Amino acid sequence: MARSKLLTTQQKWVKRGLYIIISVLLCSTVFAVTQLKNNSEIVSKSQNEAIWFVLQLTKEYSEFIFQLQNYQFGNSDHNDMMIQYEILWSRFNTIINNKQVMHFDQFKGAYNVVNEHFTNIKQLEPALLELPNTQNVQPLLDTFRDDYENLIIFLNHKFRLSSGDLGDRIHAISEIEKIIHYLLLTMLLIGVLTAFLILRESHTHHKLAMNDSLTGIRNRLWLNHKLKDLEQLNYPFNFYLIDLDGFKTINDTLGHHAGDELLIELGRRLSELDCDSYYAARMGGDEFAIIELRSPSGKPLPGNNLGLKLIEVLRRPARIGGKNLIISASIGVSHFPGRAKTISEVFRQADFAMYEVKQKGKDGLNHYQPNEATCSGEEEVIS
Structure with a gap:
C-alpha cells in the first residue's frame, strides 16, 4: 500500500511538472511570436523612413532645379539658389551617412547609385559658385536635369510598389505576418494536443493501476x-x-x-x-x-x-x-x-x-x- 501511495504521489508530481513545462513553452512561443511581429513592424517602419527620405530628396532636387532656372531668368538671386543647393546637399548626405535611414543599403544598388549622384552634384559645386562671374547657367542646368531624371528613373524602379525591391520586401513582410499567425496557431494546437495526450496517458495509467492485469476487472x-x-x-x-x-x-x-x-x-x-x-x-x-x-x-x-x-x-x-x-x-x-x-x-x-x-x-x-x-x-x- 505504501508503495502504491508513493507511485501515485510521483505520478502526480510528474503530471504537474509536464503541465508547467507545457505552460512555459506556450508562453515562450507567444513571446517569440510577439517579438517576431514587432521586428517585422520595425523593418516595415524603417523602410517607410527610407522611402520618406527618398521622397524628400527628389522634392528638394526638383526645387533646386526650379531655383536654378529662376536664377537663369533673373527671378531669384544667387544666394537663394545656393541655399536650395545646400538643402539638396544635406538630403544626399543624410541618406548616405545618417544611421537614421535604416535598411536603405538593403535595396540592391540604391546606396551606390545615390552616392554616385551625390558625387556628381558635389563636383558641380565650384561651377555653381562661379555663376555670378561666368553666367554660364544653361550647361549646368542641363547637367542637373539629366542627373535628376536618371535618379528619378532609378528610384521609381527601385521603390515603386508594383515591382522591384520594395514590392518584394512588402510581400515578404506580409508573408512573415502569415507565418506568425500560422506558427501561433500551430503551437496552440500542439499545446492542446500535448495536453490531451498527457491526460489520455494519465487516464490510461490510472485505469491500469485500478484494474487487474490478468482478468481485466477492477483490482x-x-x-x-x-x-x-x-x-x-x-x-x-x-x-x-x-x-x-x-x-x-x-x-x-x-x-x-x-x-x-x-x-x-x-x-x-x-x-x-x-x-x-x-x-x-x-x-x-x-x-x-x-x-x-x-x-x-x-x-x-x-x-x-x-x-x-x-x-x-x-x-x-x-x-x-x-x-x-x-x-x-x-x-x-x-x-x-x-x-x-x-x-x-x-x-x-x-x-x-x-x-x-x-x-x-x-x-x-x-x-x-x-x-x-x-x-x-x-x-x-x-x-
Missing part, C-alpha cells in the same frame, strides 16, 4: 478506494468475499496456464452478472470480491438476488484446456453499516463468514452473524 486498490468512499458517505452495501474451492489442485494438475484461464473466465462471469448496482473486483490469487449497493434505507435492491446468481454462475462448469472443469466457491457476506461499522470490520466479518463455509464442506454462501464468533452460525448454502 484490490480500486476496491479499497471504493469502500473508503462508501464508508465516508455511510452508504449501505453488502460485501461478498469469494474464494475458489480447489484452485490449488487445478494449478497443480493442469498447470498455471489453466489456472489463469479459469481466473479470466470467472472475472468475465462476475463482471456480467444480471444485477444492478454492483461492482466486481479481484482481491488477488483466487479471491474475488463484490460490492452490492443497497437502497438508502438499507434494503436490498428489488430483483437483484445476487447471492443466488453468484452460486449459479460459480457452479457452472468451465471449459479450460479442452476439458470441462467442475468448480465451486466459498462465499462470505458482511453488511455495512448494519453489522460492520468500519471497512476493516467488513473484511474481517466477510472473511470469517467465508471460513465458516470452508469448515462446513465448501461450495456455499454464508452471511456473517454476530454469534458466529462463539458458536457456529446458520449457513446459507444454496445447492
Whole structure:
C-alpha cells in the first residue's frame, strides 16, 4: 500500500511538472511570436523612413532645379539658389551617412547609385559658385536635369510598389505576418494536443493501476478506494468475499496456464452478472470480491438476488484446456453499516463468514452473524 501511495504521489508530481513545462513553452512561443511581429513592424517602419527620405530628396532636387532656372531668368538671386543647393546637399548626405535611414543599403544598388549622384552634384559645386562671374547657367542646368531624371528613373524602379525591391520586401513582410499567425496557431494546437495526450496517458495509467492485469476487472486498490468512499458517505452495501474451492489442485494438475484461464473466465462471469448496482473486483490469487449497493434505507435492491446468481454462475462448469472443469466457491457476506461499522470490520466479518463455509464442506454462501464468533452460525448454502 505504501508503495502504491508513493507511485501515485510521483505520478502526480510528474503530471504537474509536464503541465508547467507545457505552460512555459506556450508562453515562450507567444513571446517569440510577439517579438517576431514587432521586428517585422520595425523593418516595415524603417523602410517607410527610407522611402520618406527618398521622397524628400527628389522634392528638394526638383526645387533646386526650379531655383536654378529662376536664377537663369533673373527671378531669384544667387544666394537663394545656393541655399536650395545646400538643402539638396544635406538630403544626399543624410541618406548616405545618417544611421537614421535604416535598411536603405538593403535595396540592391540604391546606396551606390545615390552616392554616385551625390558625387556628381558635389563636383558641380565650384561651377555653381562661379555663376555670378561666368553666367554660364544653361550647361549646368542641363547637367542637373539629366542627373535628376536618371535618379528619378532609378528610384521609381527601385521603390515603386508594383515591382522591384520594395514590392518584394512588402510581400515578404506580409508573408512573415502569415507565418506568425500560422506558427501561433500551430503551437496552440500542439499545446492542446500535448495536453490531451498527457491526460489520455494519465487516464490510461490510472485505469491500469485500478484494474487487474490478468482478468481485466477492477483490482484490490480500486476496491479499497471504493469502500473508503462508501464508508465516508455511510452508504449501505453488502460485501461478498469469494474464494475458489480447489484452485490449488487445478494449478497443480493442469498447470498455471489453466489456472489463469479459469481466473479470466470467472472475472468475465462476475463482471456480467444480471444485477444492478454492483461492482466486481479481484482481491488477488483466487479471491474475488463484490460490492452490492443497497437502497438508502438499507434494503436490498428489488430483483437483484445476487447471492443466488453468484452460486449459479460459480457452479457452472468451465471449459479450460479442452476439458470441462467442475468448480465451486466459498462465499462470505458482511453488511455495512448494519453489522460492520468500519471497512476493516467488513473484511474481517466477510472473511470469517467465508471460513465458516470452508469448515462446513465448501461450495456455499454464508452471511456473517454476530454469534458466529462463539458458536457456529446458520449457513446459507444454496445447492
